[in-house]
């Protein structure tokens with residue numbers, strides 16, 4: 143997420159912030175708040191909001207400092223007056239206010255209201271609204287069993303023994319289907335994924351069939367909880383937004399449903415989307431943004447327990463490590479309980495297979511460890527990863543932050559490798575900067591750090607790393623490798639701007655090389671939708687509210703760049719067929735990966751040896767030439783099979799090679815293997 147409201151995003155590089163010393167000043171100022179809240183009772187049960195059982199409809203809100211609390215019942219999701227209001231009663235042991243009504247309140251809406259310091263605050267839907275009215279201002283009471291698609295009880299995501307076996311595809315619902323030539327009927331909707339057999343004008347597969355053809359294992363959906371920025375009452379003229387402005391964490395976004403006025407429809411349709419992907423063998427990872435809320439003073443958190451859920455400064459203003467106006471306080475027990483119960487809810491109710499935490503370092507490592515532990519208990523195949531940085535400074539001490547540099551303290555959590563990202567293509571914030579794959583020397587050691595998934599390796603000198611100076615990962619399962627995502631320039635735009643003197647053929651070669659490094663490296667590969675068909679965003683790097691004309695995938699490009707698509711497909715096939723690219727321990731990587739000595743700029747040559755991780759191949763040799771000149775490399779004499787050469791890749795072999803001198807073409811990978 144980088145749609146921040148101020149300039150702090152510019153310094154969102156983790157290394158800058160993790161070495162900052164400003165946080166101590168904040169931490170001192172925060173002490174008064176901590177004292178005020180540290181002895182409050184907390185509540186970790188998952189029945190806050192409204193639950194329905196044979197006793198009736200029970201409303202619960204945690205608000206231990208409130209003087210009174212009430213719930214208002216409405217017939218409508220917006221407008222009108224409450225037809226009934228009930229006073230809630232406090233349980234001082236838990237801090238929970240509750241009331242049970244025996245009336246039939248099915249399909250009604252409700253809000254809570256809290257009295258603090260003698261004053262009734264504004265009404266709020268609360269933080270545990272699981273169904274909401276249009277635009278999410280009121281919670282809705284619905285029969286959840288009516289939202290389950292046929293066969294839902296049998297629905298399961300793919301089984302995954304190790305996150306490194308995943309191939310992650312980051313996707314925005316609207317980008318993926320909205321283009322007029324997508325061939326999809328339900329454009330911009332969750333249920334676009336239910337459409338099989340869709341084709342572009344040129345007869346290429348689109349939508350879910352495209353995903354199956356490409357071979358990815360998991361779709362990572364951009365924010366799909368109910369967010370604030372898109373007006374759900376004006377669907378035909380909807381604005382575009384990434385959705386990093388959370389409103390209701392436990393209900394889906396209404397604009398992705400066919401009828402946001404019907405609280406059940408967004409829930410049912412999101413489940414149908416999950417099931418369609420599961421039926422295709424594809425897992426669903428949700429992008430979750432618990433680090434800040436869209437609103438500050440008027441948010442459901444502030445209106446439930448003022449000051450509690452956020453980190454604030456001594457003057458009462460919001461601390462802002464998110465760059466979006468506020469930051470939540472995961473180190474406070476009830477916020478921690480909220481995050482844990484919320485992800486568990488998505489895993490159980492929606493069968494979600496993984497979670498990507500936005501600005502994860504705003505959260506503390508203890509919370510993240512508990513998140514991973516509780517999710518693994520539900521389903522061992524669920525995995526968690528996140529951005530191991532913040533977008534601004536925080537009162538949370540650096541050693542407690544879920545930073546990438548602290549990932550060794552988080553056993554079942556992975557972080558994005560900005561090391562490999564910037565080393566391959568050039569720095570993210572400097573559009574013209576080039577990287578290893580685009581002809582700039584000096585990034586070789588950092589690319590190697592990426593190849594070994596930031597684990598300790600005897601041949602790597604971490605002091606030469608561009609972003610990180612030590613082996614911060616204790617396992618390849620802690621690293622997500624990528625060259626681009628929704629943030630910043632697409633890979634295509636980055637290549638167009640930084641390789642301005644090259645022609646498109648060379649840029650495509652560089653794109654192939656860049657992703658070859660990602661997909662053959664240890665760790666888990668991650669790609670951004672449309673890169674496989676050379677998607678651009680017309681040079682717009684922060685397209686969080688840009689129109690469809692910038693963000694939509696133009697499916698006609700699939701025919702135009704079919705060679706690139708085929709390359710991605712073959713690359714994914716290669717990775718999935720060969721466990722050597724998916725080692726599970728740092729020890730295996732240190733033992734099996736051997737770098738060849740070379741002092742050539744923009745050249746890396748290494749072998750994966752010893753039938754690594756049970757691979758049928760005894761040795762795989764990879765040579766990456768990121769320069770604009772071809773490079774002569776000497777290879778040991780043996781019966782090699784050529785797997786990748788001159789912009790082609792095939793796991794079954796492109797030909798044979800007996801060793802000796804070989805010319806590796808500009809911006810290309812040469813990959814050979816022997817049994």
Ligand code: CA
Pocket residue numbers: 277278368369370371372374389395396397
């Ligand atoms: Ca919304």
